[in-house]
Amino acid sequence: MGLHECQGYVEREEGFSSPQILFCTKGSGTLIVDGRRYRILAHMAIFLPENVPHKYYPNEDVWDIHWVVPGGSALPALLQHFQMTEPAVYKLAKTTRLETIFRSMHEALHSGDIMGNYRCAGYLYEFLLEFYRLITLKESGNYYSPALHKALDYINQHYLENVTMEDLCGVSNVSKQHLCHLFRKSLHMRPMEYITRKRLQTAKEMLSTTDYSIEKIAEDTGFCTASYFCKNFKRLEGITAGEFRKNNT
Incomplete structure (x- = not known):
């Protein structure tokens, strides 16, 4: 760049x-x-x-x-x-x-x-x-809505914690349905998918720079279990967490 x-x-x-x-x-x-x-x-x-x-x-x-x-x-x-x-x-x-x-x-x-x-x-x-x-904006020039901005700011600060839709709706002051609509319209993914991708970015950093176990990395990055972490890692990255660590250590 x-x-x-x-x-x-x-x-x-x-x-x-x-x-x-x-x-x-x-x-x-x-x-x-x-x-x-x-x-x-x-x-x-x-x-x-x-x-x-x-x-x-x-x-x-x-x-x-x-x-x-x-x-x-x-x-x-x-x-x-x-x-x-x-x-x-x-x-x-x-x-x-x-x-x-x-x-x-x-x-x-x-x-x-x-x-x-x-x-x-x-x-x-x-x-x-x-x-x-x-x-992908229309000619009207719409930008992120204030509600979406608030939700994204909250996620960026708390994504390693247990973030729920109720939390996001509370800070953005909109319904679950409307918040999902805002995410799909602007980011083409649901709020939880966005959070998962943020967590995986941190997990990739930990896999590459630490010798922490998969279980600890899953816990530290906000995933409920190691199996859930591994499932999402393979789904979004195309390889397993272990393969990623082997290739990037």
């Missing part, structure tokens, strides 16, 4: 080896992909799948481009779920939160310690969710 205050000329006749997400915060440039030419302005974003020929260049002295090249075994399924499989250009209603997450990723990645890499991985998931939310 990185940023260029004035992105230079880039041409890749065979594309890039990994998917790319780029977004512009200032200035203008041109993208040519699939035989089409796009003018990229501030608050616009680009998605480029792997191995797709393309080129882009600035139209003026300033073209501020932020770029992220995500990776990992779960990425293809996530992009498929988000229907991000073809080159695309998007108009983003607002990039403030996207930039904030980007800065957090950048700081974590350049912190110089192994934990920074794991923190960056956690921020990357937030970044992808926010990017997907922005590109």
Whole structure:
């Protein structure tokens, strides 16, 4: 990942080896992909799948481009779920939160310690969710509702504890049905699924950096039992917790 205050000329006749997400915060440039030419302005974003020929260049002295090249075994399924499989250009209603997450990723990645890499991985998931939310907004420009903001803030602070739907409804002051609707509309998952994914990110960090038993990790990350933890880990990561530990220790 990185940023260029004035992105230079880039041409890749065979594309890039990994998917790319780029977004512009200032200035203008041109993208040519699939035989089409796009003018990229501030608050616009680009998605480029792997191995797709393309080129882009600035139209003026300033073209501020932020770029992220995500990776990992779960990425293809996530992009498929988000229907991000073809080159695309998007108009983003607002990039403030996207930039904030980007800065957090950048700081974590350049912190110089192994934990920074794991923190960056956690921020990357937030970044992808926010990017997907922005590109699926309707032209009316709806953002997270205040109720959803409150629920997400509560989850981010308490996800390692026993968070219930009653807790989330209490802090957001909406019904269970409406809260589930808000999560599905903006994040395309239920509240408990979001919590599970947050917990698994912490569990992956513990599997990679400690020798704690699966039972202890399950307990420390808020899962009821080791079997429930292992079931969810395999379902969402595609491999067992033990296999992940073996590959990432």
